[in-house]
Amino acid sequence: xxxxxxxxxxxxxxxxxxxxxxxxxxxxxxxxxxxxxxxxxxxxxxxxxxxxxxxxxxxxxxxxxxxxxxxxxxxxxxxxxxxxxxxxxxxxxxxxxxxxxxxxxxxxxxxxxxxxxxxxxxxxxxxxxxxxxxxxxxxxxxxxxxxxxxxxxxxxxxxxxxxxxxxxxxxxxxxxxxxxxxxxxxxxxxxxxxxxxxxxxxxxxxxxxxxxxxxxxxxxxxxxxxxx
Amino acid sequence: xxxxxxxxxxxxxxxxxxxxxxxxxxxxxxxxxxxxxxxxxxxxxxxxxxxxxxxxxxxxxxxxxxxxxxxxxxxxxxxxxxxxxxxxxxxxxxxxxxxxxxxxxxxxxxxxxxxxxxxxxxxxxxxxxxxxxxxxxxxxxxxxxxxxxxxxxxxxxxxxxxxxxxxxxxxxxxxxxxxxxxxxxxxxxxx
Numbered sequence: 264x265x266x267x268x269x270x271x272x273x274x275x276x277x278x279x280x281x282x283x284x285x286x287x288x289x290x291x292x293x294x295x296x297x298x299x300x301x302x303x304x305x306x307x308x309x310x311x312x313x314x315x316x317x318x319x320x321x322x323x324x325x326x327x328x329x330x331x332x333x334x335x336x337x338x339x340x341x342x343x344x345x346x347x348x349x350x351x352x353x354x355x356x357x358x359x360x361x362x363x364x365x366x367x368x369x370x371x372x373x374x375x376x377x378x379x380x381x382x383x384x385x386x387x388x389x390x391x392x393x394x395x396x397x398x399x400x401x402x403x404x405x406x407x408x409x410x411x412x413x414x415x416x417x418x419x420x421x422x423x424x425x426x427x428x429x430x431x432x433x434x435x436x437x438x439x440x441x442x443x444x445x446x447x448x449x450x451x452x453x454x455x456x457x458x459x460x461x462x463x464x465x466x467x468x469x470x471x472x473x474x475x476x477x478x479x480x481x482x483x484x485x486x487x488x489x490x491x
Numbered sequence: 492x493x494x495x496x497x498x499x500x501x502x503x504x505x506x507x508x509x510x511x512x513x514x515x516x517x518x519x520x521x522x523x524x525x526x527x528x529x530x531x532x533x534x535x536x537x538x539x540x541x542x543x544x545x546x547x548x549x550x551x552x553x554x555x556x557x558x559x560x561x562x563x564x565x566x567x568x569x570x571x572x573x574x575x576x577x578x579x580x581x582x583x584x585x586x587x588x589x590x591x592x593x594x595x596x597x598x599x600x601x602x603x604x605x606x607x608x609x610x611x612x613x614x615x616x617x618x619x620x621x622x623x624x625x626x627x628x629x630x631x632x633x634x635x636x637x638x639x640x641x642x643x644x645x646x647x648x649x650x651x652x653x654x655x656x657x658x659x660x661x662x663x664x665x666x667x668x669x670x671x672x673x674x675x676x677x678x679x680x681x682x
Contacts, residue, residue: 286505355550357505364620364662368596371549371622375593380550382505387513387661 264380267347268357269370270294270324272313274397274404274423275359275385275443277453280320281400282384283357284458290351292317292324293343299331308407308478309452312463319459319486325350341373348377355380361388361445390442394428401457405465407479408450409472413438416472419479423451452481461486493518493525493675494539498546498576500553502529510546513661514574517668530560541570541675544577546659549595549622551576558583570652570678572610572671575623578646578655585648587630594621598639600658608677610654610670611636611645619644619658626657652678 268280270292283289294313317324327343329336347353356374360367360383367383374381385393397404404423409416413434421427434440440448455462466483495514499506511527518525528534536542547554554576564571564584573581579589597618602611621644629635629643636654637645644657652674660667 282508283505286503364597371595375549375595375624380548382509382548384505384508386509387516388508389516 264288264354265290265352266355266357266380266382267325267344267351267353268292269359270313270316271307271359272309272316272453273307273359273451274402274453275361275445277316277359277456278393278397278402279357279359279382279384281456281458283382287355289322289357290353291347292322293347293356294324294326295336295340295343296326296328297331297336298329299336302329302331302336307450309481312452312481312484315463315484315486316453316459319461319463320456321460323351337369337373340370341377344373344377344379348379353379355382357382357384359383359385361385361390361443362441363445391432394423394431394442398424398428401455402453403455403462404451404453405479406449407452407481409448409475409477410450411438411440411446411448412475414449414475414477416470416477418449419470419472419477420468455489459489462489463487492539493523493672494534494536494542495525495527496534496542496544496577497527497529498544498554498580499529499548500551502532506548506551509548514543514545514668517661517665521669521672523672530554531557534563536563536567536569539569540678541671542567542572543671544571544573544580546575546577546622549593549624552624554580555583555589564653568652570671570675571654572668573653573655574659574661575621575657578657579623579625579627581648581653581655582627582630582633582646585630585632585653587633588628589625590628591624592626592642593624594626594642594657596621598644598658600637600639600644602637602645604636608673609636610647610667610674613666613670617664619656619660619664620662621658623657627655
């Protein structure tokens with residue numbers, strides 16, 4: 264089946280992409296850039312770098328802008344998906360939704376309206392196994408936003424590795440943080456994945472942090488050959 | 492041993508992760524041994540105490556194209572739980588029909604059962620996640636167990652241990668699976 268991945272730049276959409284490649288043909292990505300930093304659906308730090316991620320995997324990316332007003336952004340998502348149908352004849356859409364009924368319901372409805380399949384291959388995934396898989400499979404994932412207590416600014420820009428995961432598990436057990444950040448407690452950016460033919464080298468970033476809220480905005484990045 | 496049946500349009504599809512694996516994960520956490528089988532494959536229920544027919548993607552109704560693959564249900568005496576597409580299968584096997592009425596998202600559900608040992612007996616009112624293009628007219632051989640508005644969203648067969656839910660219990664209602672496992676464990680008429 265010809266599929267498009269809804270790409271946010273974070274680990275979940277890229278791992279969903281990884282799974283979709285194993286069963287179907289991922290023809291393109293769709294990335295919705297929202298001007299609204301409070302958007303429930305789309306806003307993530309470094310959304311502007313999704314085009315580079317798609318390039319790293321050798322797949323075209325449709326970048327569709329939205330002002331991010333609550334219901335209008337769903338219309339804009341629908342238009343972005345329609346562009347993928349017209350340009351690449353996709354038959355279905357893949358999302359990285361894990362627990363969010365809010366997001367899943369809306370994307371399912373849009374796909375139904377357009378006549379597309381909708382797949383959520385991370386739906387209710389075992390979160391601890393998933394996080395270990397990300398590390399063991401060689402995904403290079405960085406924390407690019409924290410939005411909950413008790414995250415401090417030292418988390419920003421950290422790579423997800425066994426040490427960080429140990430700390431996250433501790434947070435999830437003591438502070439009710441969703442291990443995968445599905446509750447919006449933290450955001451991520453993927454610089455490399457097993458199916459990327461090049462990796463993204465991060466040269467510089469601006470960090471801001473205040474009262475358990477912080478972002479790591481990448482200001483300079485480029486593609487480079489992967490080390491063998 | 493529980494047998495999970497994957498009702499998706501093809502074996503090892505992307506839907507497996509969304510509709511089969513979450514049920515498998517819940518059973519693993521409950522320490523319930525289980526196997527997984529694709530619906531078109533010939534299967535052997537020997538040693539199986541219960542069966543769960545898993546759901547499918549919203550666009551996937553392939554399972555109704557070859558109902559002969561479900562002829563084993565009529566000769567089985569083990570408890571069977573049909574989830575969404577699975578409830579549609581059970582309804583068709585029991586003589587029911589399907590009609591198009593897409594439902595997507597969380598729905599308010601009222602249980603018609605009250606007993607702690609009944610499938611829907613633990614909660615009178617709750618929200619359930621539904622994702623289907625078709626609903627089923629409940630056949631006369633089945634009894635409604637829960638409703639959402641005027642729709643029947645849970646049923647059981649009057650003489651066989653067949654249970655169906657149109658909502659997905661793996662989403663916020665894992666207790667339904669706990670209840671089904673209890674029903675399986677207390678069923679004395681094993682395969």
